[in-house]
Amino acid sequence: MALKDITLGQYFPGNTPIHRLDPRTKILLTLYYIVALFTAEFLLTYALMFLALASGIAISKVGAKTILRGMKPVVLIVVITALLNLFYTPGTPILSFWIFTLTVEGIWAAFFMTVRILMLITGTFLLTYTTSPILLTDGIESLLGPLKKVRVPVHELAMMMSIALRFIPTLIEETDKIMSAQKARGADFETGNLFQKARALVPLLVPLFISAFRRADELAVAMECRCYHGGEGRTRMRQLKYTRADWAVIVLGLLGCIAITVMGHFGL
Amino acid sequence: MSGPIIEAQDLRFTYTNAEGVTPIVLDGVSLDIEEGSFVAVLGHNGSGKSTLAKHLNAILLPTGGKVYVAGMDTADQQKLLSIRSTVGMVFQNPDNQIVANVVEEDVAFAPENLGVPSEEIRRRVDEALAMVGMSQYATHAPHLLSGGQKQRVAIAGVIAMRPRCVVLDEPTAMLDPIGRKEVLGTIARLNREYGTTVVLITHHMDEAAQADRLVVMSKGHVIADGPPRTVFQDVEGLKAVGLTVPETTQLLWQLRQAGCDVPLDALSDEECAQVLSDFLTA
Numbered sequence: 001m002a003l004k005d006i007t008l009g010q011y012f013p014g015n016t017p018i019h020r021l022d023p024r025t026k027i028l029l030t031l032y033y034i035v036a037l038f039t040a041e042f043l044l045t046y047a048l049m050f051l052a053l054a055s056g057i058a059i060s061k062v063g064a065k066t067i068l069r070g071m072k073p074v075v076l077i078v079v080i081t082a083l084l085n086l087f088y089t090p091g092t093p094i095l096s097f098w099i100f101t102l103t104v105e106g107i108w109a110a111f112f113m114t115v116r117i118l119m120l121i122t123g124t125f126l127l128t129y130t131t132s133p134i135l136l137t138d139g140i141e142s143l144l145g146p147l148k149k150v151r152v153p154v155h156e157l158a159m160m161m162s163i164a165l166r167f168i169p170t171l172i173e174e175t176d177k178i179m180s181a182q183k184a185r186g187a188d189f190e191t192g193n194l195f196q197k198a199r200a201l202v203p204l205l206v207p208l209f210i211s212a213f214r215r216a217d218e219l220a221v222a223m224e225c226r227c228y229h230g231g232e233g234r235t236r237m238r239q240l241k242y243t244r245a246d247w248a249v250i251v252l253g254l255l256g257c258i259a260i261t262v263m264g265h266f267g268l
Numbered sequence: 269m270s271g272p273i274i275e276a277q278d279l280r281f282t283y284t285n286a287e288g289v290t291p292i293v294l295d296g297v298s299l300d301i302e303e304g305s306f307v308a309v310l311g312h313n314g315s316g317k318s319t320l321a322k323h324l325n326a327i328l329l330p331t332g333g334k335v336y337v338a339g340m341d342t343a344d345q346q347k348l349l350s351i352r353s354t355v356g357m358v359f360q361n362p363d364n365q366i367v368a369n370v371v372e373e374d375v376a377f378a379p380e381n382l383g384v385p386s387e388e389i390r391r392r393v394d395e396a397l398a399m400v401g402m403s404q405y406a407t408h409a410p411h412l413l414s415g416g417q418k419q420r421v422a423i424a425g426v427i428a429m430r431p432r433c434v435v436l437d438e439p440t441a442m443l444d445p446i447g448r449k450e451v452l453g454t455i456a457r458l459n460r461e462y463g464t465t466v467v468l469i470t471h472h473m474d475e476a477a478q479a480d481r482l483v484v485m486s487k488g489h490v491i492a493d494g495p496p497r498t499v500f501q502d503v504e505g506l507k508a509v510g511l512t513v514p515e516t517t518q519l520l521w522q523l524r525q526a527g528c529d530v531p532l533d534a535l536s537d538e539e540c541a542q543v544l545s546d547f548l549t550a
Contacts, residue, residue: 134373166369169411218364221327225357226367226378226425227349237376237389 023139155231280332308479356426362418416447
C-alpha cells in the first residue's frame, strides 16, 4: 500500500484564464452548475451543459485523461445507480425476466442519471483541479463571511480546513513510519479477511492518534506564540479581488443557470 | 547594548501533576537579558530550561516572582499581544510550528494575526525569508523541505513579527548535522547582523559555546552565569550536574589533571591548538 499516492482534492498548477479566476467566482460558478444540472430535463439542456463543461475543461488544459482517471473511484456507484434506474422505473415494459423489468422510461432515466452524476463529478473536479487548496479555503471563508453576523464561526472553520490540509502529508508520512515500525515487530497488515485486517489497524491507529494530539497541542502553543487570537482584527497578505472577468463570468453563469432552469421547466 | 529586554525576578514555578505531586520546576530564578545579546541557556533534561523559556513570552505564568518583557509584566493579560510580538519563540519540532501549506503563507501568519496591512505583510515576508536564506522556496510546500529548511521557515515565521528578542527552545534537537549547521548559522546572523536579542536553549556544549553569555541551569536554579570560556573552566562543577564541557576544554582539563600547566579558557579548535603549541615549545 503506497500511502503517498493518496491525494485529496488534487490541484494542478497552471496559468490559464480558469486558474486566474477568483476562487469565489469558481465556487459560485460550480454552485450554479450543480443547480442547473439538477433542473436540466432533456437532451437540449444537457447538451448545453455538456458544452459549457467541455469548454471549461478545454480552457483549463487539465486534459481529458486526468479527468477520466479521477472517475475511477466512482464507477461502482454510477453502475449501481444506473442499474437501479434501469430496472426499477415504472413505465412501458420492453423486456421482462424474473423480478427485473426493463422499461423505455428506465433506459432514459438510467442514461440521464449516469450523465448527471458524471457531469457533477467532472464539474467539481474542475474546481479543485484549478484552485489551490489555500485559495479554496480563502474563497469559502470570504463567501461565508456574512454568516459571521449570525455567529457562525466562519474564520475558525476555514482555519481548521487549512490546517487539516497542511497536516495531511505530515500524517501520511507518520502513518508510513508507524506501519514500518509495527511491521518490523511482526505486525501483519496485508493478509486475513476484512475483520482481521480491521483489527490489524489498531496498533497503527492508536499511536497515530496519540501523536496527532501531541502535534495539535504543540501547534496550538506555536500559534499562540505567533499572536494568533482568532479572526478578529486579522488581515491577509493575499487579498481576494474580483476582476472584470470575474464579474462577467458571474453574471453570464447566473444567466445560463436561469436559462437552463427555464428550459428545463418547459421540458426541453 | 541598552538595558535589559527581559527581566526575571525571583521566578518560581510549580504545578500539580496527575499523581498529585507538586514538583518545583523553577526555584527562584533571577535573570536579566540585555538587549542585543546572545545568551545560551544550558541544562540537562528536567533542569527547568524549557519551562524558563516558556515564561519569557507568557506561555506560562510564574507561580511566584515576576517576569518583565520590555518593562511589561507577563501576567498582564492586556499586554499579551505586545509581549508575544516582542519575544518570538521557536520550538524543537518544525513540523508542529508550520501552519500553512505554502512557505510564504506560513511566514505571513504572525503579521496577519497582528493586523498588519497587506503590502506591509508582503514586505516583511520577503525580508524575513531573505534573512534566513529561504527566498527561493517562497512558494514551496513546507512538507517537501528538509528539516533544517523547515526550521529556518519557522524562524522566518517568527521574525516576520519583527520581535526584539527571539527565544529558541532546542531548535536543533531534531535535525541532522547539516540542518543544525544551517540553523545555528541563521541564529548567529540574526544576532550579529540584525541586532536581535537571542536566547538559545540547548543541551549541546558546542552550541552554547557560540553565545556571548552562558547561563547554566540545574534543578530549577541558575548555577553558573558568565561568558562561555569562564563558565566552562569549572569542569568539576559542570560534571557534578551531569553536563560535559566542549572537547577542547575537556582535553586541556585532562592535561591539567595530569600535571601540565595549560590554561583552560581556549574554546575553539584553533585556540586550543595554539595553547598546546605554546605549551610544547615553552
